[in-house]
Amino acid sequence: SQTIHQWPATLVQPVGSPLSLECTVEGTSNPNLYWYRQAAGRGLQLLFYSVGIGQISSEVPQNLSASRPQDRQFILSSKKLLLSDSGFYLCAWTSLRRTGELFFGEGSRLTVL
Amino acid sequence: TQLLEQSPQFLSIQEGENLTVYCNSSSVFSSLQWYRQEPGEGPVLLVTVVTGGEVKKLKRLTFQFGDARKDSSLHITAAQPGDTGLYLCAGDRSGTGNQFYFGTGTSLTVIP
Numbered sequence: 001s002q003t004i005h006q007w008p009a010t011l012v013q014p015v016g017s018p019l020s021l022e023c024t025v026e027g028t029s030n031p032n033l034y035w036y037r038q039a040a041g042r043g044l045q046l047l048f049y050s051v052g053i054g055q056i057s058s059e060v061p062q063n064l065s066a067s068r069p070q071d072r073q074f075i076l077s078s079k080k081l082l083l084s085d086s087g088f089y090l091c092a093w094t095s096l097r098r099t100g101e102l103f104f105g106e107g108s109r110l111t112v113l
Numbered sequence: 114t115q116l117l118e119q120s121p122q123f124l125s126i127q128e129g130e131n132l133t134v135y136c137n138s139s140s141v142f143s144s145l146q147w148y149r150q151e152p153g154e155g156p157v158l159l160v161t162v163v164t165g166g167e168v169k170k171l172k173r174l175t176f177q178f179g180d181a182r183k184d185s186s187l188h189i190t191a192a193q194p195g196d197t198g199l200y201l202c203a204g205d206r207s208g209t210g211n212q213f214y215f216g217t218g219t220s221l222t223v224i225p
Binding site for chain 2 (some may be wrong): 031034036041043044045046049051055057068090092094101102103104105106107109
């Protein structure tokens with residue numbers, strides 16, 4: 001069966017510090033991978049998606065970046081965090097064979113102080 | 114700006130009542146999904162609709178996709194406390210399963 005994991009689950013970082021969130025998928029190959037950000041009680045904002053290794057599409061211009069060094073690994077990074085980067089970050093994957101259903105990781109809650 | 118607007122944003126009802134949540138857009142989507150999310154967890158898929166005018170029923174939940182594939186609704190009959198959660202619609206605009214945009218969310222509380 002397929003599983004998705006992301007870490008860390010909780011992160012408290014000072015303004016200006018770097019960020020690295022990791023996400024891995026097991027049990028499938030060549031998944032589409034996504035990073036979303038969610039404000040409390042609100043919808044999800046699509047940040048990045050990837051259809052293959054090294055292929056990253058950015059939806060929102062900001063100080064965040066994403067990389068896909070391996071087929072089932074997706075990394076969200078920042079060189080210098082802003083207060084506005086605080087939020088709940090969710091990694092997700094989908095396979096076209098599953099008619100586009102998104103499967104989400106456990107989420108990473110980032111607080112920038 | 115959000116591609117998909119949901120209404121209402123918050124809903125608090127008594128157990129046994131009916132409710133409808135709306136998801137509207139000016140864009141056309143090849144498919145539209147509804148998810149339910151618990152606090153601190155990722156959303157979980159409830160249903161996918163792909164054909165304009167399509168209606169799907171999942172026990173007490175009825176989902177409808179608009180004829181023009183720009184809007185959708187979720188109707189819950191006889192709501193129960195277990196229905197409490199954040200309901201999210203999500204649309205695939207690309208048709209390739211690459212770009213999923215989520216709605217603004219509807220937070221539902223069912224009071225026993």
